[in-house]
Amino acid sequence: xxxxxxxxxxxxxxxxxxxxxxxxxxxxxxxxxxxxxxxxxxxxxxxxxxxxxxxxxxxxxxxxxxxxxxxxxxxxxxxxxxxxxxxxxxxxxxxxxxxxxxxxxxxxxxxxxxxxxxxxxxxxxxxxxxxxxxxxxxxxxxxxxxxxxxxxxxxxxxxxxxxxxxxxxxxxxxxxxxxxxxxxxxxxxxxxxxxxxxxxxxxxxxxxxxxxxxxxxxxxxxxx
Amino acid sequence: xxxxxxxxxxxxxxxxxxxxxxxxxxxxxxxxxxxxxxxxxxxxxxxxxxxxxxxxxxxxxxxxxxxxxxxxxxxxxxxxxxxxxxxxxxxxxxxxxxxxxxxxxxxxxxxxxxxxxxxxxxxxxxxxxxxxxxxxxxxxxxxxxxxxxxxxxxxxxxxxxxxxxxxxxxxxxxxxxxxxxxxxxxxxxxxxxxxxxxxxxxxxxxxxxxxxxxxxxxxxxxxx
DNA sequence: CAAAACTGCGAACGGTGTTTGCAGATTACA
DNA sequence: TGTAATCTGCAAACACCGTTCGCAGTTTTG
Numbered sequence: 001x002x003x004x005x006x007x008x009x010x011x012x013x014x015x016x017x018x019x020x021x022x023x024x025x026x027x028x029x030x031x032x033x034x035x036x037x038x039x040x041x042x043x044x045x046x047x048x049x050x051x052x053x054x055x056x057x058x059x060x061x062x063x064x065x066x067x068x069x070x071x072x073x074x075x076x077x078x079x080x081x082x083x084x085x086x087x088x089x090x091x092x093x094x095x096x097x098x099x100x101x102x103x104x105x106x107x108x109x110x111x112x113x114x115x116x117x118x119x120x121x122x123x124x125x126x127x128x129x130x131x132x133x134x135x136x137x138x139x140x141x142x143x144x145x146x147x148x149x150x151x152x153x154x155x156x157x158x159x160x161x162x163x164x165x166x167x168x169x170x171x172x173x174x175x176x177x178x179x180x181x182x183x184x185x186x187x188x189x190x191x192x193x194x195x196x197x198x199x200x201x202x203x204x205x206x207x208x209x210x211x212x213x214x215x216x217x218x219x220x221x222x223x224x
Numbered sequence: 225x226x227x228x229x230x231x232x233x234x235x236x237x238x239x240x241x242x243x244x245x246x247x248x249x250x251x252x253x254x255x256x257x258x259x260x261x262x263x264x265x266x267x268x269x270x271x272x273x274x275x276x277x278x279x280x281x282x283x284x285x286x287x288x289x290x291x292x293x294x295x296x297x298x299x300x301x302x303x304x305x306x307x308x309x310x311x312x313x314x315x316x317x318x319x320x321x322x323x324x325x326x327x328x329x330x331x332x333x334x335x336x337x338x339x340x341x342x343x344x345x346x347x348x349x350x351x352x353x354x355x356x357x358x359x360x361x362x363x364x365x366x367x368x369x370x371x372x373x374x375x376x377x378x379x380x381x382x383x384x385x386x387x388x389x390x391x392x393x394x395x396x397x398x399x400x401x402x403x404x405x406x407x408x409x410x411x412x413x414x415x416x417x418x419x420x421x422x423x424x425x426x427x428x429x430x431x432x433x434x435x436x437x438x439x440x441x442x443x444x445x446x447x448x
Numbered sequence: 449c450a451a452a453a454c455t456g457c458g459a460a461c462g463g464t465g466t467t468t469g470c471a472g473a474t475t476a477c478a
Numbered sequence: 479t480g481t482a483a484t485c486t487g488c489a490a491a492c493a494c495c496g497t498t499c500g501c502a503g504t505t506t507t508g
């Protein structure tokens with residue numbers, strides 16, 4: 001039994017960077033690897049984050065990474081949790097809770113615009129790391145005065161999260177209606193809508209309006 | 225020039241199933257291929273939809289598919305547009321427009337629950353096909369009495385779409401908080417929330433409530 | 449009947465994530 | 479000190495992926 005895998009199977013990656021005391025000092029750290037992966041993703045998208053590319057950027061071989069990670073999925077999980085730290089500092093629960101939540105939502109959108117690949121990750125399972133926990137905790141702290149069940153609050157946070165992603169993606173990707181060569185004439189309402197001039201941006205930020213009406217609607221006391 | 229690619233480069237796949245009149249009759253159709261791909265995705269997820277797997281299911285070779293499609297991305301676009309047809313029939317614009325939109329949203333969620341892989345596709349670019357156009361047209365038709373700009377309406381539809389995906393995913397994937405072995409004690413609010421009993425499902429459907437408050441909030445006349 | 453146009457598809461190319469096996473470094477223990 | 483245990487880095491290989499190439503075979507055109 002000389003070359004057992006360094007990670008017992010389902011260690012879920014978080015917590016376990018400690019190394020044994022026997023061999024030579026590792027040439028890299030997990031943080032280094034994650035930082036390299038994030039740099040690649042920021043520059044060329046998530047698809048460019050291959051084990052070989054990350055390894056090359058660190059001046060090593062692809063197989064070496066498996067001394068620090070047990071799979072590419074682990075690397076993606078670490079990336080997601082690391083950029084989640086950019087949400088800090090979380091607002092203090094002063095004043096209206098709705099304003100606090102909107103602050104958090106804005107920060108979320110900003111992170112997603114800085115790292116457009118993040119939205120691709122957040123729909124994978126098992127992407128919950130320590131920073132995600134801190135995020136949920138901060139949200140619950142802000143929503144403490146709201147008279148709703150914890151379940152309702154967490155679901156509201158999940159929906160808020162989805163909205164933030166939606167708006168961030170709309171801003172990064174043009175989201176353009178480029179129906180390349182499709183015939184729109186069978187769709188009269190769509191045709192009329194597109195004939196209209198693009199219209200000025202609304203007075204109130206659409207993002208903020210969506211978040212407010214949603215959080216208010218979900219956390220309002222159950223209507224009779 | 226005997227073996228030109230059958231598809232001129234950016235034909236965007238939609239419209240062009242007609243075959244030349246010269247060679248032998250094709251052994252398959254594009255619809256057959258798309259159906260096979262959807263069956264595989266429904267059974268084993270989108271990752272299992274490889275050209276080789278689809279071809280095998282049709283009893284042919286992977287290379288043969290390229291006589292009908294120009295890439296795997298085209299296949300994915302066709303899959304998305306095909307399941308979008310399951311939204312039909314669209315409700316007639318009778319009565320309250322909000323009820324109509326909620327009906328559409330429910331249908332969306334149902335489709336996403338039937339085909340969990342669909343949400344992975346809807347965040348790709350260029351996935352707009354004829355059925356997507358019909359969908360937008362139907363939404364605009366329902367929202368005709370709403371006094372808002374076409375842009376605002378289309379954005380509201382996009383957000384509604386995102387919410388539907390969010391809830392569908394929460395139902396298919398357990399979305400469980402499985403922080404495998406993470407220490408929650410540093411997060412007191414989260415700890416308290418999880419200590420609480422899971423609580424009964426809310427009286428009003430959360431999904432419907434989210435959609436209503438969101439559509440109403442986004443399409444209400446601009447507040448002063 | 450020859451030429452043209454098409455279909456099916458085996459084989460290959462370059463890419464991917466991951467495993468294996470081993471040389472060499474470091475430490476632990478006798 | 480010496481040897482055994484354990485660790486690191488990493489080239490090579492494996493299985494799979496999307497895609498292209500080239501060709502045999504089929505059908506239609508002129």
